[in-house]
Amino acid sequence: MRFERKRVWLTHKYREQWECCPLCCEQLKWVYDGNVWIPCNIEPKMFRRQIGSSLNMVKKKELIEGCELYKGGSPEGFTYGLIPHVYTCTELMKGLSL
Numbered sequence: 001m002r003f004e005r006k007r008v009w010l011t012h013k014y015r016e017q018w019e020c021c022p023l024c025c026e027q028l029k030w031v032y033d034g035n036v037w038i039p040c041n042i043e044p045k046m047f048r049r050q051i052g053s054s055l056n057m058v059k060k061k062e063l064i065e066g067c068e069l070y071k072g073g074s075p076e077g078f079t080y081g082l083i084p085h086v087y088t089c090t091e092l093m094k095g096l097s098l
């Protein structure tokens with residue numbers, strides 16, 4: 001399989017034509033933050049700010065840097081947002097582990 005330029009990045013300058021991930025076929029939701037397009041997973045996830053974390057989440061069309069996902073326990077301080085697909089793409093993970 002050739003990758004060409006069909007790859008999922010955290011942000012895209014332009015909205016791509018695909019509605020599904022070109023690598024793993026998961027359905028995506030494109031969010032425009034006023035500057036760039038961010039392909040996100042459709043299902044919202046609970047998260048909160050976490051200084052030093054490399055995870056970015058999308059909330060109200062804004063990319064929020066330094067987040068951690070809810071992993072159980074008290075949900076206090078957590079809010080719902082969309083997770084950019086680049087963090088969960090199974091095909092992309094395989095590529096990174098090479």
Ligand SMILES: [Zn+2]
Nearest residue numbers: 021023024089
């Ligand atoms: Zn994918």
